[in-house]
Amino acid sequence: MGVEASSWTAEVPSSVSGLQGSCIMIPCSFNYPEPEKKPSEFTGIWFKGTHDTIYHPDRSNIIKDYRGRTELVGDLRQKNCSLRIDHLHRSDKGPFHFRVEIKDENKYSYIHDTVSIAVSSSPDPPSLSVREEVKLGVELSASCSVSHSCPSDSPLLTWSHSGTPSVQSQQLTNGQWKVTSSLTFTPSITDHNQSLVCTAEHRGVKPVKMSKTLNVKFCVPYHADVWESARLGYSGMGATAGHMRQSVGDLWERFDSPFSRREAALKLLQLRQDSRSVADYVVDFRTMATDTAWNQEALFDMTSSETLCRNKDELAAQELPMDLDSLIALTIRIDGALDGRVTHTTTPINLRVSGNQSEAIQFLLKPPQVLVVLEFSWLQRPDPLINWSTGG
Structure with missing residues (x-):
């Protein structure tokens, strides 16, 4: 549901995807009827189901299974209620909803704006892109990318070939990010029919790989x-x-x-x-x-x-x-x-x-x-x- 001015509304994705053992970020924004006096203090709380508290500023109010694993990363003064869950468990499916308490004002639970988590036990292999045919001695750039849900602990991408790597991160929608590694190198004759391998290492799980065979073209008169x-x-x-x-x-x-x-x-x-x-x-x-x-x-x-x-x-x-x-x-x-x-x-x-x-x-x-x-x-x-x- 979209955020509307001067009403009790919240915006969260209906579902986000995360990897078991990694972290996940649930994007959240909220709104409330504007009081005459600007609020000075907010308290943000997250629930699983109807009553299990998974996040509260007072840690003693959090149920044992989530204690030390949740953090409110959004700034409530900016109407941002985003939540981070660490060390994702298979049982962390939800549904979850947000509640805000405004000092000297009203309190509201956004029970109709819930989010669930799809927890996977193994990551998808990375996406590898390289030209079908490469030329001997001509500089080549290959790219490898993988999506994830934990921007503070993004997957590590490594290559089987030496060269000059560069890494970029991009925020997608629904709590997903994409990290891309580009490798620049100059193919030699020994690279022909050899596999170019990109490996993605996520925290807590076995690395996944993607490879493509290089077809090095030799038949180009250099000069x-x-x-x-x-x-x-x-x-x-x-x-x-x-x-x-x-x-x-x-x-x-x-x-x-x-x-x-x-x-x-x-x-x-x-x-x-x-x-x-x-x-x-x-x-x-x-x-x-x-x-x-x-x-x-x-x-x-x-x-x-x-x-x-x-x-x-x-x-x-x-x-x-x-x-x-x-x-x-x-x-x-x-x-x-x-x-x-x-x-x-x-x-x-x-x-x-x-x-x-x-x-x-x-x-x-x-x-x-x-x-x-x-x-x-x-x-x-x-x-x-x-x-x-x-x-x-």
């Missing part, structure tokens, strides 16, 4: 946007001078590549494994990489973004190497084991191709019935200086 910006700038298709200078700076810093090599770099960025084996992809990759003069960091990012796509489930269980040659060797071994084509790889041979520039190649061994040919046209392009006795 394609940088090269595309440069291409647009150099071709005069509307990029500003400032944009062009920033693009050039990015190219120099990340790829250590002169302007004359940008076409080769763009071709390499467009290279895709598609349905080919990793071994076949690597042959084209190494050939094109020779013309770009990219540094090892850029080449590592480029090949990992493409080759991890095909074998991400298998690679998720591996400890990834941090250098290009070892990464290529690992992906070839896994890919070969899966499709039965490549059975062995040789140790990379370092070729000096021009001046101080060198390039590592390795031979991919397939079953004997498959002919392996190192094409003369490929050797002509880098024109390598090979020392077969030293492997360099």
